[in-house]
Each structure stands twice: as C-alpha cells, then as structure tokens.
Amino acid sequence: MSPEQFLELAKVLPEPLLLVSSKGELLASNQPVADMLGLRRQELRGKMLFDLVTECANDIIKYLQACSSSRAMILGSLTLRRNDGQTLICRSQGAVIQPWSAESSALIVLRLENRTVASNNFLLLNDKIEELAKEVQKRKQAELELQKANEELEIRVEERTIALQETLNELQITQTQLIQAEKMSSLGQMIAGIAHEVNNPVSFIYGNLHHAHKYTQDLLKLLQIYQQACPNLPLELEKQIEEIDLDFLIEDIIKLFDSMRVGTERIREIVQSLRNFSRLDEAELKQVNIHEGIDSTLMILEHRLQATQEYPEIHVIRKYGQLPNVTCYPGQLNQVFMNILANAIDALERSAIAGRWSAVNSTTIDNPQIEIRTEVINQNWIMVTIADNGLGINEQVRSKLFDPFFTTKPVGKGTGLGLYVSYQIIVEKHGGKLSCFSTVGKGAEFMIKIPVK
Numbered sequence: 001m002s003p004e005q006f007l008e009l010a011k012v013l014p015e016p017l018l019l020v021s022s023k024g025e026l027l028a029s030n031q032p033v034a035d036m037l038g039l040r041r042q043e044l045r046g047k048m049l050f051d052l053v054t055e056c057a058n059d060i061i062k063y064l065q066a067c068s069s070s071r072a073m074i075l076g077s078l079t080l081r082r083n084d085g086q087t088l089i090c091r092s093q094g095a096v097i098q099p100w101s102a103e104s105s106a107l108i109v110l111r112l113e114n115r116t117v118a119s120n121n122f123l124l125l126n127d128k129i130e131e132l133a134k135e136v137q138k139r140k141q142a143e144l145e146l147q148k149a150n151e152e153l154e155i156r157v158e159e160r161t162i163a164l165q166e167t168l169n170e171l172q173i174t175q176t177q178l179i180q181a182e183k184m185s186s187l188g189q190m191i192a193g194i195a196h197e198v199n200n201p202v203s204f205i206y207g208n209l210h211h212a213h214k215y216t217q218d219l220l221k222l223l224q225i226y227q228q229a230c231p232n233l234p235l236e237l238e239k240q241i242e243e244i245d246l247d248f249l250i251e252d253i254i255k256l257f258d259s260m261r262v263g264t265e266r267i268r269e270i271v272q273s274l275r276n277f278s279r280l281d282e283a284e285l286k287q288v289n290i291h292e293g294i295d296s297t298l299m300i301l302e303h304r305l306q307a308t309q310e311y312p313e314i315h316v317i318r319k320y321g322q323l324p325n326v327t328c329y330p331g332q333l334n335q336v337f338m339n340i341l342a343n344a345i346d347a348l349e350r351s352a353i354a355g356r357w358s359a360v361n362s363t364t365i366d367n368p369q370i371e372i373r374t375e376v377i378n379q380n381w382i383m384v385t386i387a388d389n390g391l392g393i394n395e396q397v398r399s400k401l402f403d404p405f406f407t408t409k410p411v412g413k414g415t416g417l418g419l420y421v422s423y424q425i426i427v428e429k430h431g432g433k434l435s436c437f438s439t440v441g442k443g444a445e446f447m448i449k450i451p452v453k
C-alpha cells in the first residue's frame, strides 16, 4: 500500500492511524492523529516519529523493527508530545503493510489509542461486565426459584393425586364392603326365612312321630292279642294277612319309624344350623359356642364337600378341644369361617384340576381334606385353625393375602375381599389375630386367635 492509498483509506476511519517507515519517517497520518497532537495535518509533514513522542529514538526504532519483522500486530506504548506542552500516553498497535525490500524500507501502520480513554473504556467495560454478571446471577437465581416452585408444585400435584387415589380406593373398598354386607345380609335373611318356614312343618312331623309310633305299637299289640284270642281266622282274613305279608310289615314298620325319626332329626339339625348361621338377631356381642358356628357353616357348604364328576369328596376332620363360650359377634365370626372354608375348598378344587388327586393318589391316604382344630391357648384366648392340603400359597401371594381386591381367581370367581373382610372382623372387631402358614405343594393353614371376652 502506498502512502496515498493508505491516506485514502485512513481518511474515512475514525481511529488515529499513522503510516511510518521502519526508520521512523512519518509518511502519512489522518485527522484524528492531528487532533490528538493538537496540530494541523500539514504541520506533520516531513516529521520523524521520534519528533512527536518523548521516548528516545533508539527505543522507537527497535519497536518499528519488531513491527516490520512480525506478521502479527505488535503492541507498544507511545507518549505523544502535544502542541500545548502536555503529554498523552497512547497504546499503539503496529503492523507491517509492506515488507522491507532492496528499494525501500518496510512500511508500518500504527494505530493509536488514548490510554486514559482506553482505561476508561476498560473501566466502563468492567462495570458493564459486572452489571451483566449481576444480571446473569439474578436470572440464575430467578431460574432456580422457578425450578424450585415448579418442583414444589409437582410434589403438591403428586400428593394431591395420591390423596385422591387413596380416597378413590377407600370408596371402592367401602362400596364393595357394602355390597358384600348387603349380600351377606340378604343371604342371612333368606336362610333365616327358609329355616323358619321349614321349622314349623318339621316340628309338626317330629312332634307327631312319637305318637304315631306309640299308636302303631298299640295297634300291633292289639292285633297280636286278637290272633291269640281267635286262632281260627276266617278264610278272608287269612287271605288278607298273607297278601299284606303281615310278619314282614310288623318287622318293617318299626325300622320305618326309626328311619323317619332319624330323618326328621336331621332336618331339625339342618334347620338349627341354618338359624345358627344366619344369626340375624345377633348384631351385638353374645356369648356363643364357636363349634356351633363352624358346624353350621360347614352345613351350608356341605354341597361343595361332596364328590362330583370333576372333584373327589373333601373330608372334613374336626379336632375340637374343650372351648368355653366366647363373647363375640357370632354372625360376623361365621362369615370368617365361611370365607376361610370356601377358600380351602377352592384351593382343593384347583389342586384337583391340577391332577393332585388322580386315581393313583385316591387309593392312598392323600385325599383332599380340611382339618379344623380348636383349642384353648390360655384363660383368655382361644384358637381355631383351618388347614387344607391343597397346592398351598407361595410367598408372593402370601404377602398380599389380606390386601383388599387381591385375588388369583378368574374374573367373576373371586373379588379378593374374603380375607380382607375376615382380617377386619378378627383384628379390628374382635381384637384377635389372623395369620396364614403355608408350604407350597402341601397346603395352607389359617390361624384365628380371639380373646374369650
């Protein structure tokens, strides 16, 4: 670049620019340089750089040489001697624009910058940076706060959702409990109704059976006396006696009365069991015989214990101890026996489907069975255990056994409330304990412990 070209370019730039030779000759400069020195541009013509600065010529030449032998900008410091006698410290940046040649020395452009202005600018920049840093900090803080608020909100939403879910679960349980209670109460009412209806005619038959028996015996005695008194009977009577096979009739009628008595007694027992089971009148605490409750529940389930085409008969083994009467809610306790016994029957049926009681097995002692044991633990507590020899319960199922709605049975078969309700009745209502023990493949045992009073 020639000094002329440089001037063309420097004219339009607002920064102070100088074009010097590596020997220090001032070749060109722009207006801002003249302003800095307090001179007119013409006054700068033909000057050497060291005429304008306080630094010695040697230092200046060294600096210019450094500029001319480097491709990078070289930073330096120049102290301008102003026309008004003042000095002005400048930062300079020098760069070679035309390297040294045989014909001419190197050409260097110097860009000057007032140090105080630069420093002020630097301070301003510092302030700006500080301000910005504060702003950034503030934003960060705001962001943190926002994030925290968000998190809190999320937690609150989650808590609300959990609370709602819990309420929903509780409502569902209450609803199903109500349905269950309603079903149990209608079942109880129906059973009580039937028991009542059957009871009257049966009592009637049972009461008269005794008299009928007595009258028949009287008539037979009379017949015997007749026969002795009149050994020669008319032919017509002889024929009739033969026709009705009188000897057999006399012998059989006694047996007949016996079996009628056994039959009606059985019906009376059943009716009594049905009444015991329903116990509609006993919503409050009563002193009862626990064995009666278990027996009447078994009576209701009797049809499920008998052999069918699919399942073998289920044997019930009762090992009853000497129990005192227990103060309890008898209807509810029966509901517990019902749930546990029904589960045991379900389990035995399932093990039948799984082929546990196949023909080979049924000849052995390993038959489906439910063992019910009762015993006194001490003065204040009694225990009832109900054990089946079904497929048992694995640990995973066992841990959820008493949870509401937990069932492994197909839809429509189990609601998963039987044991949950039983647990409430034993633990909450009676202050007792309900636990389960099982060995997988061998069966399950449910243990009920309740206080006598």
Ligand SMILES: Nc1ncnc2c1ncn2[C@@H]1O[C@H](COP(=O)(O)OP(=O)(O)OP(=O)(O)O)[C@@H](O)[C@H]1O
Pocket: 339, 343, 344, 347, 388, 390, 391, 392, 393, 397, 401, 406, 407, 408, 409, 413, 414, 415, 416, 417, 418, 419, 420, 444
């Ligand atoms: N004697 C048992 N042997 C094996 N599993 C059992 C036995 N008793 C209970 N269970 C298991 O416990 C689960 C829960 O029993 P629970 O009585 O509470 O509900 P359920 O019988 O499935 O349905 P629900 O009694 O409401 O009709 C059953 O689905 C079953 O898997």
Ligand SMILES: [Mg+2]
Pocket: 339, 342, 343, 414, 418, 419
């Ligand atoms: Mg059940």
